[in-house]
Amino acid sequence: MMLVLTLAILTLVVEVSTQWLLRRRQRAADEAIGRSHGCLQAPRLANQRPFGVDRLEQIFRADAESRLMELFLFHFRQTGSTLEQKFLGTKAYGTIEPANLEAILNTRFKDFGIGLRRAITFPLVGDGIFTQEGADWKHSRDMLRPQLQHRQYEDLEVFQTAVDDLIQIVQESNGIIDLQPLFFRLTLDTSTAFLFGESVRSLITPEAVGESTFATAFNTAQQWVTKRFRLVDIYWLINGREFRQACQDVHRFVDQIIDRSLSSDRSKGDGSGRYVFLDTVAQSTPDRTALRGQIIILLTAGRDTTACLLSWTFFLLVRHPRVIEKLRTEISSTCGGNSNLNRDDLRRMSYLQNVLKETLRLYPSVPVNTRTAVRTTVLPTGGGPDRKSPVLIPKGSAVAFSVYSMHRRPDLYGMDAELFRPERWDEEMPLQHNLTNLKWGYLPFHGGPRSCLGMDFALTQAGYTVVRLLQSFGTIKLPQGENVELVGVEKQEMTLVVSIKEGCKVEIN
Numbered sequence: 001m002m003l004v005l006t007l008a009i010l011t012l013v014v015e016v017s018t019q020w021l022l023r024r025r026q027r028a029a030d031e032a033i034g035r036s037h038g039c040l041q042a043p044r045l046a047n048q049r050p051f052g053v054d055r056l057e058q059i060f061r062a063d064a065e066s067r068l069m070e071l072f073l074f075h076f077r078q079t080g081s082t083l084e085q086k087f088l089g090t091k092a093y094g095t096i097e098p099a100n101l102e103a104i105l106n107t108r109f110k111d112f113g114i115g116l117r118r119a120i121t122f123p124l125v126g127d128g129i130f131t132q133e134g135a136d137w138k139h140s141r142d143m144l145r146p147q148l149q150h151r152q153y154e155d156l157e158v159f160q161t162a163v164d165d166l167i168q169i170v171q172e173s174n175g176i177i178d179l180q181p182l183f184f185r186l187t188l189d190t191s192t193a194f195l196f197g198e199s200v201r202s203l204i205t206p207e208a209v210g211e212s213t214f215a216t217a218f219n220t221a222q223q224w225v226t227k228r229f230r231l232v233d234i235y236w237l238i239n240g241r242e243f244r245q246a247c248q249d250v251h252r253f254v255d256q257i258i259d260r261s262l263s264s265d266r267s268k269g270d271g272s273g274r275y276v277f278l279d280t281v282a283q284s285t286p287d288r289t290a291l292r293g294q295i296i297i298l299l300t301a302g303r304d305t306t307a308c309l310l311s312w313t314f315f316l317l318v319r320h321p322r323v324i325e326k327l328r329t330e331i332s333s334t335c336g337g338n339s340n341l342n343r344d345d346l347r348r349m350s351y352l353q354n355v356l357k358e359t360l361r362l363y364p365s366v367p368v369n370t371r372t373a374v375r376t377t378v379l380p381t382g383g384g385p386d387r388k389s390p391v392l393i394p395k396g397s398a399v400a401f402s403v404y405s406m407h408r409r410p411d412l413y414g415m416d417a418e419l420f421r422p423e424r425w426d427e428e429m430p431l432q433h434n435l436t437n438l439k440w441g442y443l444p445f446h447g448g449p450r451s452c453l454g455m456d457f458a459l460t461q462a463g464y465t466v467v468r469l470l471q472s473f474g475t476i477k478l479p480q481g482e483n484v485e486l487v488g489v490e491k492q493e494m495t496l497v498v499s500i501k502e503g504c505k506v507e508i509n
């Protein structure tokens with residue numbers, strides 16, 4: 001007995017000393033890399049309590065008050081565009097510096113991974129482009145890229161039924177309506193129409209009818225995934241029955257569609273001769289689980305992001321009637337009342353494109369993101385007293401970047417950076433005085449090898465929806481009693497995307 005105990009203690013001592021030695025060696029190697037690059041420490045976000053517990057408290061409090069983005073913006077303004085912080089005892093980094101974003105997303109792409117993303121989202125999405133890395137990710141990207149090219153939706157037909165449904169609902173309303181939940185249904189309908197060749201028609205399916213089960217399960221599962229992201233390392237604590245059931249429901253729904261699509265009687269499109277994403281992708285993904293993963297990821301990637309873009313666009317438009325008027329003028333001079341549009345018509349409307357660009361500047365759908373260093377690496381700038389020296393990022397460290405905060409930097413966008421002013425995109429901005437800032441200072445779709453594959457799809461859908469709504473309704477304005485606050489001060493809801501806490505109410509008829 002005594003011998004066993006002694007052996008156990010010896011093993012423990014050897015293990016702890018080995019770990020300590022390895023860590024010391026790693027630190028020494030890291031410091032050597034730091035010295036060779038001239039790295040200096042980035043300004044540290046001060047902690048008031050041990051282990052940075054206060055940071056977590058601040059985040060939970062700000063989130064409960066629906067002002068998480070305001071907190072992050074405040075941290076960067078208080079400390080600098082690149083900062084170091086302690087998060088539950090672990091060092092982490094934050095940056096809103098275009099040169100550093102270029103390094104993370106592009107030039108040093110291979111030094112950074114997606115961290116715990118796969119583990120956190122696995123029960124819902126399984127494996128697919130968003131959760132893969134290395135060769136698997138590259139394979140998915142090569143396979144999906146051609147399917148998301150604009151020739152697949154050039155004629156806008158895939159968006160039409162959903163927009164018609166939306167217009168009908170608005171027409172049947174009493175003229176005051178919250179557009180945000182409708183935009184979430186609209187983008188679910190167009191995503192399913194595009195991916196599956198048939199829409200779930202969630203806009204016109206009453207909640208009471210069982211067919212909306214998929215939409216409900218999808219929402220529930222996503223809410224659970226968001227909670228898991230919040231807990232970072234201890235995400236596995238969040239795994240309730242409701243979550244597992246919702247994931248099962250989503251899988252069952254997608255499996256049924258895949259079955260139908262792959263059955264011999266529907267193996268060539270949906271019979272209409274129309275392009276169907278699922279049929280094409282299924283040919284290169286014979287494995288059922290892998291196919292399901294890709295499809296669920298595309299549903300997730302495409303739905304909330306575009307719904308948020310549309311919601312914030314109308315939120316801003318009704319608070320800036322002058323912009324609506326200018327848009328109306330552009331629409332009538334480009335296509336009049338003709339609702340039979342194509343993608344080229346939308347691209348010709350430069351003011352419409354500026355409105356969407358400006359909305360995504362102030363409210364990028366993915367406002368914060370993180371990467372984890374898979375090897376010790378260096379960010380080009382942000383350290384030392386002048387904050388211009390390179391910063392060492394040790395292996396395993398998380399680096400958060402917030403394009404929401406970067407897009408509001410006055411030194412990039414001018415002193416009126418907090419204002420919604422689509423015209424700025426036709427003027428000279430400080431951003432343009434430096435090539436790196438110009439290329440990496442505006443990133444709603446990120447950049448580099450992992451940039452969004454659905455950018456054109458999203459902008460086309462959003463542009464089309466805006467034009468059709470403006471063509472169909474002569475009045476779109478802020479209802480009486482609705483708040484008008486400074487941009488960014490309104491309450492926001494943070495999941496993986498940023499939406500409007502109190503919705504997007506408009507008077508429309």
Ligand code: HEM
Pocket residue numbers: 129130141144148298301302303305306309364365366369444445446449450451452453454455457458459
């Ligand atoms: C306004 C709408 C949208 C915004 C702002 C947006 C933004 C983004 C961002 C920031 C990423 C990078 C995420 C990361 O690397 O961590 C991303 C990735 C992605 N997006 Fe989008 N997205 C939008 C709409 C769409 C749509 C409609 C689709 C598909 C129909 C789509 C498909 C994808 C895919 C497949 C990826 C993964 C790319 C990869 O990992 O290689 N997105 N999106």
